[in-house]
Amino acid sequence: MIKGFRDFILRGNVVDLAVGVVIGAAFNNVVTAFTKAFLEPMIRLATGGTGEVAGKFLINGIAFDWGMFISTLINFLLTAAVLYFFVVNPMNKAIERLKRSEKPAVAEPSNEEKLLAEIRDAVRNRPL
Numbered sequence: 001m002i003k004g005f006r007d008f009i010l011r012g013n014v015v016d017l018a019v020g021v022v023i024g025a026a027f028n029n030v031v032t033a034f035t036k037a038f039l040e041p042m043i044r045l046a047t048g049g050t051g052e053v054a055g056k057f058l059i060n061g062i063a064f065d066w067g068m069f070i071s072t073l074i075n076f077l078l079t080a081a082v083l084y085f086f087v088v089n090p091m092n093k094a095i096e097r098l099k100r101s102e103k104p105a106v107a108e109p110s111n112e113e114k115l116l117a118e119i120r121d122a123v124r125n126r127p128l
Contacts, residue, residue, distance in 0.1 A: 019087050027079055035075045043067040 044067070056063045109117070 016088075019083055019091075023083055023087055024079060027082055028075075031075045031078045031082075034078070035071045039071050039074055040067065043070060 056065045056067060058064075
């Protein structure tokens, strides 16, 4: 029963779903705060300072906020990197370690192999 539960938990799709939902949602707040506190001000500095136009360009009075897009893209990449390096990669190594520790069952010889072994033994034991 415990082995079945362990196999269920270590199945790839269950682990991936748990990682994507729980860890992703929890870490999203951290990365969003980092983006707003550090990356957005850096983008404003690089694009002309403060104000409503920083990180944007205007066409006919309509603002295209490319700074927000860059911040969101960096937010996504940071979240994906943390998930991969701290959750997915260690889980894959643990699964690989478990697979190595499980020894494959020794296959029983087929009837043909048994018959050939009997013939071999009979030939060896035959007097000269």
